[in-house]
Amino acid sequence: MVDWAWPGTRRIEIRDPDLTGVTDINKAAEIDARRVGLSPRRVDRIWQAVEDVYRSRVHPGLSFCLRRDGEIVLDRAIGHARGVAPDCPPGPQSVAMAADTPVCMFSASKAVIAVLTHKLAETGAIDLDAPVSRYIPEFSGEGKTHTTLAQVLTHRGGFPCFPRGDGNAEVLRDWDACIARICRAPANAGGERLAYHAMTGGYILGEVIRRVTDKPLTAYLDKTLRKPLGMRYFTYGLDGRSRSRVAANHVAGMPVRWPMSKWAEAALARSFEDVVALSNESLFMDTVIPSGNLYATAEEISRFYQMMLDDGRYGDQQVLAPETVARLRRPAGRLAIDHMLKLPMRYSQGLMLGMNPVGVYGPMSGAAFGHVGFMNIFGWADPDRRLSVSLLTTGKALLGGHLIPLVKMLGQVNHECGGWRRGL
Template identity: 25%
Template sequence: MTTVHGTCDPRFSRVREVFDRHFADGEELGAAFAVFLDGEPVVDLWGGVADRHSGRTWESDTPVLTYSCTKAVTATAALLLAERGLLDVTAPVAEVWPEFARGGKERVTVEHLLTHQAGLPVIEEQVPLEEFEDQPAIADRLAGQAPIWEPGTAHGYHALTYGFLVGEVIRRVSGKTVGEIVATEIAGPLGLELWVGAPDDVAARAARLSAGERRKPATDSGSGNGSGRGPDADPDDAGASAGLPGQGPGDPIYEMSRASLDKDSLMNRALGNPPIHRLQGGGNNPVVLRAGWPAMGAVATARGLAGFYRDLAAGRILRAETLRDATRRRVDGPDRVLFIDSSFGLGYMRPSLTFLTPAGGVESAFGHTGMGGSLGLGDVEHGLGMAYAMNKMAGAVSGSLRAYRLAEAVYGSLQVR
């Protein structure tokens, strides 16, 4: 039986119960969950193993790749520059990145990038391995593309391209990478265990990600997001589509699951390039951990990511009015890439089917999920900063409910309905 370590305020005993149950039910390998309430730590739990092969235990300071939880951190770096007058999010990207105007993108704004409205969810040419640590080179590939849809008319999750696009804008106006800004102006000064681009010593003690249910994805991207029969499955074949969740053709849940079967779907193409699977160990490879891709490269402890939201909510990173405006819903509804509804402010997710939030936080929560199940969440109204990190990746397209159950226990402990 897994021993859970750490501390939990008695008011949040139900959180400890949920965390324990996940291990008892076999849903976890190693995991951590942390909560700050009005700036004070009330939950800091961890348990299990950081590496299922070696048996190395998950410690209080074990970091792990948090995938798309990174996007909110990257958005915060951009907003810091906006507060200083270095970046106008309503202005065309081409004002700071002239090469971006190619392909009819002269009017695409920074806001379009932050809200997944740019129409650039896919890198059309496969990124070679030698470019994995050359973010400007990858960004230049995107600069040469034409949008898939008219920017500003729809939104669709830019799973990997979000980071190369926003990251290049940040580099053009500041001369720094997202990782450098996070290290020198956010995580470093605030003492957060959070890195966008992990130093060697951090990468060496990071938890190793492991697959959950062993399902062969429709694409060979190694994303862990597929739930299909394999790359040759025909999504129009009745046998391939049988048993998918949802109400059948036209239903968003059904269409999302169906797209996961199709290696050529926009969803799988968005998740599969740069092709992380070509690196030994995929997301565990040191190249990925140190590259600091601004869409999915944050390595953090749950305590560090929760502290990031604690400090955001307290106004220690951005001014209160900046955060209030940034968390205002800019887009809300069907996602062109994921099919189901998603909702975004300026880089921050708002409650929706892609950011499941307990009823008590539906109007006030913001943050970002990460592939496999990780979560970072802030709530200014309720004084919350929380994060969940783990290494047993969820296998289903819809992710898992582990983070939601923990968040529900937090809000329930506050007696927020």
């Protein structure tokens, strides 16, 4: 095969062709997949597909975890967490990517703020069908007065993005200022237009949680999910002692040029390159961004989705009521064009849903639910295939040689774990 790339493409250097020297396997966790109905050959083909994503030379590091019937079949990482980039080959300063390396989830964080909001509704503290203004009185006027929490969860709140320039770390770390900006801004009438709320929706949901519980959002997350699920990371931001282990993010792939650059900047309130640089700053890790800076390992994300796959149960604890999980997974309307993402999308009240014949989680994934993150971060569960899966990557590329291997990997997972038949 000829090693070809579009001129100007930013790719990492691979010095270990068989990848054994840059692969970390959590052998203590991985089971014999035959116990859950998968042959070693099927598992090998899935892992080879993951390796092909790395071989695209876009991601300096990636980690992957797959559970079947609640058992860990694969929990592995490839590459480097730090010290390797498209313009920085491996060297003495490089830090290996491990299966338990924390990674910023970016927009995949939205699934967590959604679950926290649904949990608060489960306790009776809030009503998802009530207007946001019931809990945040200043969230009114300018088309927002009657916008409900459910509409915010489904990206129909009418306030999809901050004004340009409001996406830097200094602004985002000032929680009260962010809430004030959103409350002052005009909005389209809630419920009428689907437009992905990249950052803004999470702040409003988080503010409702803060006001109703009278606790910091991270404290509510700890009590509701992190501690019951036994997570080490799985929180917004990252403490100082963990930062030597965190995976750094890098601009990779083909240069992002107009018109894609304009679209990315509209969604993110910053340029593509600025978002990546911002994510590596201590300032970013110091703050709480409900829609965008949860840190977790691949195994933790798989564990989170397995809990929902098991109707809210983890071990001997009922973390969420089955009825809450059912509402989380229920489609909120039909397939529609998302006016921000410019793609046909299916959402529930907080999650991105799979589609048939093909969707964000691969072919024939109509029963799947989860969330993706900037860029090529995946976490999802598939009840038809009895899977909970996560893929965390550190190369931030909109276009590049990784796209075909990524699509093939999603297809391989679905094919090996149940086929592509409708109604598995």
